[in-house]
Amino acid sequence: MSKQEISFSNRNDVTACILCSRNCGLSVEIEDNQFKKIKGDDQHPFSQGYICQKAARLQHYQKHADRLTAPLKRQADGSFKEISWAQAIQEIADQLVHIRDTFGGTAFASVGGGGQGNHLGAAYGRQLLYAMKSFYAYNSLAQEKTGDFWVNGRLFGSQACHTTEDVEYADYVLFIGTNPFQAHGIPNARDTLKHIKKDPNRTMVVFDPRVTETAKQADIHVQLKPGTDAYLMSAMIAIMLRENLYDQQFIQKHTHGFDEVKQAFLAIPIEEYIQKADVSVEQIYQIVRDFAKAKRGCVRIDLGIQHTLNTTLNGYLEKLLYLLAGHFGQQGTNNLHTMFIPILTHTDERNPKYRRTVHHKMFPISGFFPPNILPDEILKAGEKRVRAVFVDSCNPLLTYPDTAAYEQAFKSLDLLVVVDVAMTETARFADYILPAHSQFEKWEFTGFNLEFPKNGFHLRHPLFKAQGNTLSEAEIYTRLLEAMNVIPQQFPILSKIAEKDSAKTAYLAYFGALGVSFAKNKKLIPFAASIVYRTLGKTLPNDAAATALLLPLCMQYAAQHYQAVKQAGYQGNRLNLGVKLFQAILQQRSGVVLSQHEYADVWQLIAYKDKKIRLAIPEMFVELSQxxxxxxxxxxxxxxxxxxxxxxxxxxxxxxxxxxxxxxxxxxxxxxxxxxxxxxxxxxxxxxxxxxxxxxxxxxxxxxxxxxxxxxxxxxxxxxxxxxxxxxxxxxxxxxxxxxxxxxxxxxxxxxxxxxxxxxxx
Incomplete structure (x- = not known):
């Protein structure tokens, strides 16, 4: 790949929205280093020109009065003073090393990292946890979704197993606690809702205490009382069991634990629980019968049931609804999907190697800790308390529960560093503020590639020349690691090999040398992202060094899903297919289709060795009885x-x-x-x-x-x-x-x- 210069002249270009998990493709006109016009990108392989009104306003993100343009240090009087990057990096590094060596790993926590649509930098920021010998990663996913991840771990064998839904192909859809007209979360949400509404052979049921925009389009709106979702869903499951509406063949072939589930739910007082939700008993019976008998039924949920009473139980119940009905592993049903970017890990609290927090004794779920507990871990954990926090691309003083508690906790820290593009409410509490490029001033991607059977990925190219004295997160965190003496500043042998190696040889020499380096010094392995960035990254075109970490991910993905990647149209063998995928990702500005699976492949995505779902979760039976x-x-x-x-x-x-x-x-x-x-x-x-x-x-x-x-x-x-x-x-x-x-x-x-x-x- 030859070196090229990035052009920032007036032009037409493509990128993607960063405002929700759909990340729709955008076609943009650029003038004077700013957005002039924004519309949907017809060439995007998934959104295909779809856009909502929010994306059209992205100029308000790119240019505003709160943009940060230089590193800042808090002064004794509370004001901020501009300092050089060299001073900021060295002073922060010195303080981090002192805190780590004096108080240990429990003294440090990362907060955020990979804010909405800003996921490339998270891979580099995560390295700081290893450098600090810490395991405290707090973020918004753990404020919203970890109850769901925990349930997935029990059902499918790994918290990294994640479900999706084929709403666009379903005959019968249950929307529970979600308003996709506004929240999106499904492909081309408003168009999809319109198609379902117009089709007399399809049914849309919305469960929501409010008459939402989606509820207005529904065939049936169940306007239940707030907080009663668990009562209503458990009653629906009990109806399915009592009336033998479950798919016996599916259950016998693909699951374990059905008898325990049946015993637990036959004890549910159906009518009493439906009445608690204050909805029609007859209507609920009819919905259950029609959903169970539908050829292609699916369930879509969101924060409406994930941010209310019985959060984790709700996640279990909504999955039982479609699993017992056999609406899984087929077109128009719920499915699992591949995960190109490894956002989620598996951290089962039953494994003694996963440490808990000091005060709350909280365990990580998918590698994350919930923001609810962080103020206490700062204020109430004694000598083992959190003393230093890095906040990256998030704003906990506004977005996390209990602003007053966060204000008190952050004021008490020995060190608070904020990495962001704007002077946020949280940044105003910081000791140091490190200004990052905006998401359109650097290479960036979003890890929410959550589709099945066809999955995709969009690497966004830089659109604008960076404002002020800002840096990308890749550069910020790599400089910090170097200043902390965690990694050397130069890798002469690796750099020399990287310059000579190429895609023609599938980078065999480079990755062979990298493996030798790691074998000689295993302590370097957690910092692979920055090492590849400093070496192989320099050989990539258009200053794309930060994207170098995608190459080993492409190799891993192509090896794991070889046939599906081939079916997506990539030519290559088991040695070089991942490299071909990486080249396509770099070159295709509108994004790519990563893989094309068959629906039968969903069973291979289950983590249990026998590829069967464990329906019975004892902890959920306890919550159900309560x-x-x-x-x-x-x-x-x-x-x-x-x-x-x-x-x-x-x-x-x-x-x-x-x-x-x-x-x-x-x-x-x-x-x-x-x-x-x-x-x-x-x-x-x-x-x-x-x-x-x-x-x-x-x-x-x-x-x-x-x-x-x-x-x-x-x-x-x-x-x-x-x-x-x-x-x-x-x-x-x-x-x-x-x-x-x-x-x-x-x-x-x-x-x-x-x-x-x-x-x-x-």
Whole structure:
């Protein structure tokens, strides 16, 4: 591959959206190093030109007044002073080494890393944990999805097994706790919903306490009470078992533990539990019968059941719904998928080698720890407490539960370093701020390649010349490792071999030499990303050094899924197929199809040796039996249930800092039922106080007939202090508590926050 220069002239180009997990392809016009026009990319192999209104506003991410342009160091008076990269890297490295050598690995934690769409840098940041001899990785996945990952580990044999759904091909779809019209999460969401709605042979059922945009298109909307998902789904499973609606042939061929499941669920009081959800008993019976009998049925869920009461149990129940019905491993059903970027690992708490946190004794799930516990691990763990934190491309003071607790905890740290593109609320608490390139100023990708049977990947090329004195995360973390003397600054032999080796020889000489280096010094293995970056990376075209770590991943993926990669159209043999895949990824600006599987291949993705699913999870049977004792009646002090974090047309993942990006809902209004509003004598546009057991904020009211009585909602993505000003919109996590969470996964109950409302003149 020959060296080339990146052109930043005015031009048309392609990239991808970074605002949700779909990462739709974008076709862009660039003028004066900025976005001029953004539309969908017709050449993208998956989104095929689809785009929503949020992506069209990405110029508000690329250019705004909070962009960081130089390293900053906090001064004694609390102000920040610009310093050189050399000073910042060396001072931070010295302090990290001192903290590690004095207090040990439990003194350090990484927070974030790989923020939405910003996943390439995470591979480099993860190395800092190894350098600090730490295992504390806290991130947003562990705030949202680890209960689901834990269940997957029990069912399929590994927490790295992850499910997807063929909504676009299903005859009967259950949307439970999700609003894909706004949240997306399925291919080309709004078009897909429209196709299902128009087809008389297909059925869409939505379970949601609010009449959402998706619910308005559904054939059936089940408007259940908040927090009752576990009751309703367990009743549905019990109906399936009592009426023999389960797929006996599927269960016998592909699963273990059915008898234990049957025994546990036949004890469910079906009608009592459906009545707890306050929905029609007859309607639920009919839904179960039709879903079970459907030729191609699937279930799509999201944070609506993952951020509410019984988080982990909910994940178990929704999977039992489609597994017992046999809606798995076929087109139009739920499936597993390949994972090109190894975001998830398997960390089973039953394995004694996986250490727990000091204060909460919490275990990692998929290698991650839940943000709910971090303030306590900083403030309450004694001599073994967390003393230094690296925050990378995330904003815990706004996005993690209990802002006040995080403020107190971060103020008490010996060292807080923030790596980001913007002066966030968290960055203002930092000792050092290291400015990163924006996602469109560097090579970048998103690891959410979660499709089956066809899977894809999009490596985004740099679009713009980097602003100010910023660096990529690959360079920032590699310099830190060098300054900490964890890796040498030069690898002369590897670099020399890399210059002479090429794709024609499948890089055999280079990887052979790398293997010899690791054999001689095993301590270097955890830092392979930076070593490959410094050596092989320099030989890649267009300053693509940071992408060099994709080459061994391509080799691994092609070896593991050889036939599927060949079926996707790649020519090569077992020696060089991974290299061919890597070359295609580098060259195809609109993304590539990685692999093309057959549906029967899903069984090979199960981690158990016999390739069978373990239906019985004893811990979940215990939680199931405890449902009867769970109180669901709001108290007099807090009579409303708040959905904290509703997705709307103009809220995103907090990388939009300038509020001018919003065309509507500038205040992030509190939606409430008109009858509830009449009791307070308030109308749309008026202000109330929203008070939880933990805190209070001011909210602007908007009447919404689609809300259940006694239920209110607020959007996420607000509360930012743009240009250091007052918070704009609701600071949701002033209301939430770190203690209000799932007992197993510690996932917060953001969709079930008891609150009361008060007039300002009360």
């Amino acid at each position: 449902l009867k004792q769970q109180p669901l009646v709001p108290t007099d002090d807090y009579p409303f249930i708040l959905f904290a974090g509703e997705r709307r047309s103009y809220n995103a993942n907090q990388i939009y800092r300038d509020p001018a990006w919003r065309k509507v809902d500038a205040e992030g209004r509190l939606r409430m039922n008109p009858e509830d509003a009449s009791e307070f004598a308030v109308e749309t546009g008026q202000t109330l106080q929203c008070i939880s057991e933990h805190g209070k904020i001011l909210v602007v009211v908007e009447l919404d007939e689609g809300m259940r009585k006694g239920v209110v909602s607020l959007p996420h993505g607000y509360g930012l202090r743009y240009r250091g000003g007052e918070p704009i919109g609701p600071e949701l996590n002033r209301l939430t508590s770190t203690q209000h969470c799932d007992p197993l996964s510690k996932t917060p109950y953001h969709k079930y926050v008891p609150v009361r409302l008060e007039r300002l003149d009360a």
